[in-house]
Amino acid sequence: DGGITQSPKYLFRKEGQNVTLSCEQNLNHDAMYWYRQDPGQGLRLIYYSQIVNDFQKGDIAEGYSVSREKKESFPLTVTSAQKNPTAFYLCASSLQRGTYNEQFFGPGTRLTVL
Amino acid sequence: AQSVTQLDSQVPVFEEAPVELRCNYSSSVSVYLFWYVQYPNQGLQLLLKYLSGSTLVKGINGFEAEFNKSQTSFHLRKPSVHISDTAEYFCAVSTDYGGATNKLIFGTGTLLAVQP
Numbered sequence: 664d665g666g667i668t669q670s671p672k673y674l675f676r677k678e679g680q681n682v683t684l685s686c687e688q689n690l691n692h693d694a695m696y697w698y699r700q701d702p703g704q705g706l707r708l709i710y711y712s713q714i715v716n717d718f719q720k721g722d723i724a725e726g727y728s729v730s731r732e733k734k735e736s737f738p739l740t741v742t743s744a745q746k747n748p749t750a751f752y753l754c755a756s757s758l759q760r761g762t763y764n765e766q767f768f769g770p771g772t773r774l775t776v777l
Numbered sequence: 778a779q780s781v782t783q784l785d786s787q788v789p790v791f792e793e794a795p796v797e798l799r800c801n802y803s804s805s806v807s808v809y810l811f812w813y814v815q816y817p818n819q820g821l822q823l824l825l826k827y828l829s830g831s832t833l834v835k836g837i838n839g840f841e842a843e844f845n846k847s848q849t850s851f852h853l854r855k856p857s858v859h860i861s862d863t864a865e866y867f868c869a870v871s872t873d874y875g876g877a878t879n880k881l882i883f884g885t886g887t888l889l890a891v892q893p
Contacts, residue, residue, distance in 0.1 A: 667820075669820075703786065703885055703886075704885055705781075705867060705883040705884055705885040705886050706821075706867070706881075706883040707883075708880065708881075711880070721880075751818075753820055753821065755821075765823060765826065766881060767823075768813075768820035768821040768822070769820050770819055770820045771818070771819065771820050773818070
């Protein structure tokens with residue numbers, strides 16, 4: 664089945680540590696996205712990528728980094744510079760043709776900083 | 778700049794009753810509008826979308842929404858809800874960036890709580 668996988672589902676981190684969240688898609692989509700979800704705040708865009716080896720900052724990129732070395736993979740690193748990293752992280756992907764293409768979401772990773 | 782407002786953070790309703798979840802947007806250009814549903818600890822699933830054409834849009838699970846350009850609204854409705862509809866619902870807007878990435882702006886969400 665085609666879809667988006669995110670791992671791990673739950674992640675615990677100590678303060679001061681970097682962690683990397685995985686996102687893989689087999690939908691052959693061009694664009695991929697990372698969102699952060701906090702209670703009562705909806706989803707906010709962290710980074711997005713339209714093609715391999717290229718990505719752009721979203722609205723809340725500080726303290727995060729990404730890479731796009733392969734079309735199907737878009738890992739997100741939460742660095743120690745992110746002051747409040749505890750949140751639910753969602754990855755999405757879409758085609759990149761025409762005026763609009765639907766974004767498909769993965770199941771999410773819940774990150775908790777201890 | 779675009780924005781989305783979901784005025785109701787929580788909507789309690791009894792099973793088999795009708796429901797309306799409100800969404801208003803602001804944008805100076807043509808928009809695309811979406812409703813997503815999120816069940817606990819899961820990702821988002823698209824319920825329905827308005828891109829163009831008929832202003833009444835039908836989606837999955839018996840939901841529908843009406844695009845009202847003059848009132849800049851895109852309210853979600855269902856004539857009879859089930860316990861299984863209990864979830865968080867997000868309204869989102871996107872603009873045609875001339876072929877550039879489809880950036881979505883999300884509202885803060887509405888928790889639909891269906892009671893027996």
